[in-house]
Amino acid sequence: MACHFLEEPVDREAQILRRALRRERVIRARLDILSFPDDFLCERYRFSAQSISYLNNILRPYITHVTHRGHALSSLDIICIALRFLANGSFLYNIGDAEHVSKATVCRAVRNVTVAMKRLLYSFVVFPGHRPTRFIKEGCHKIAGFPGVIGCIDGTHIPVIAPLVNEGDYVNRKSFHSINVQIICDAANIITNVEAKWPGSVHDSQIFRECTLSTKFGHGEFTGYLLGDRGYPCLPYLLTPYSDPEPGPQQRYNLAHCRTRARIEMTIGMLKARFQCLQRLRVTPERACDIIVACVILHNIATIRGEHCPSEPNISSDPN
Numbered sequence: 200m201a202c203h204f205l206e207e208p209v210d211r212e213a214q215i216l217r218r219a220l221r222r223e224r225v226i227r228a229r230l231d232i233l234s235f236p237d238d239f240l241c242e243r244y245r246f247s248a249q250s251i252s253y254l255n256n257i258l259r260p261y262i263t264h265v266t267h268r269g270h271a272l273s274s275l276d277i278i279c280i281a282l283r284f285l286a287n288g289s290f291l292y293n294i295g296d297a298e299h300v301s302k303a304t305v306c307r308a309v310r311n312v313t314v315a316m317k318r319l320l321y322s323f324v325v326f327p328g329h330r331p332t333r334f335i336k337e338g339c340h341k342i343a344g345f346p347g348v349i350g351c352i353d354g355t356h357i358p359v360i361a362p363l364v365n366e367g368d369y370v371n372r373k374s375f376h377s378i379n380v381q382i383i384c385d386a387a388n389i390i391t392n393v394e395a396k397w398p399g400s401v402h403d404s405q406i407f408r409e410c411t412l413s414t415k416f417g418h419g420e421f422t423g424y425l426l427g428d429r430g431y432p433c434l435p436y437l438l439t440p441y442s443d444p445e446p447g448p449q450q451r452y453n454l455a456h457c458r459t460r461a462r463i464e465m466t467i468g469m470l471k472a473r474f475q476c477l478q479r480l481r482v483t484p485e486r487a488c489d490i491i492v493a494c495v496i497l498h499n500i501a502t503i504r505g506e507h508c509p510s511e512p513n514i515s516s517d518p519n
């Protein structure tokens with residue numbers, strides 16, 4: 200009994216000490232991210248200091264939260280955490296370790312930034328483009344002499360983890376789970392249209408047939424052509440190559456078509472090189488679609504602002 204009474208105060212003191220240690224917060228000093236050289240920032244965040252400041256200015260109203268907590272993340276901190284995830288594509292805890300925040304904080308930052316970016320979709324992704332149609336056609340014509348082109352179209356598969364609901368719908372023709380994303384670009388590698396909502400099993404032609412842009416083309420709202428591969432139907436406004444071209448005009452058509460349409464393959468390669476997270480997204484399909492759209496918008500911003508693009512991955516081995 201005496202031993203029991205002696206141990207009880209010691210145990211109580213140990214519990215108080217453990218609770219005190221759990222309550223202690225270790226606050227790391229926030230680094231001045233914009234003070235680092237642009238090479239350092241571009242490697243980790245894909246944007247220079249000036250462009251990160253620009254992103255902060257346009258996103259701040261949507262991601263700044265009113266809080267009375269000390270040491271709350273600034274909008275700049277939140278944006279850089281999200282950019283690092285998008286650029287790196289690593290696990291959340293790896294990004295958290297690099298940015299000195301928790302895995303949950305990284306998850307919230309990515310979510311807040313991607314949702315904010317979606318608000319800007321129609322400001323930065325516009326078909327056929329921000330410039331007059333005549334300039335867009337001229338840009339495409341300079342590639343290989345193909346006249347009247349206002350965009351090149353293709354689909355690309357973004358791998359995702361197997362979803363819990365309708366899992367079979369996301370298995371594509373190469374037998375992995377994915378989102379099939381339709382992308383249209385111009386000669387300057389600007390993405391002018393994106394459809395990121397379809398499971399991997401859906402064919403490229405069905406995505407185009409059911410998208411709003413196809414209806415607008417059918418109603419004659421655009422003057423010009425799209426160039427697509429043989430996976431698309433040949434339509435008055437969507438031109439595909441001859442499957443068995445005869446020598447002469449048909450072969451020259453196919454050659455000009457191929458050289459011009461290569462711009463969409465180049466653009467998709469640049470998008471995936473900039474944002475390594477698109478190599479595989481470990482989130483639900485709904486969140487994956489939001490991340491894809493955010494990456495498209497950021498790609499356009501980076502292209503317009505002349506940001507350096509990392510070396511493109513091998514397109515032939517890419518899950519297109």
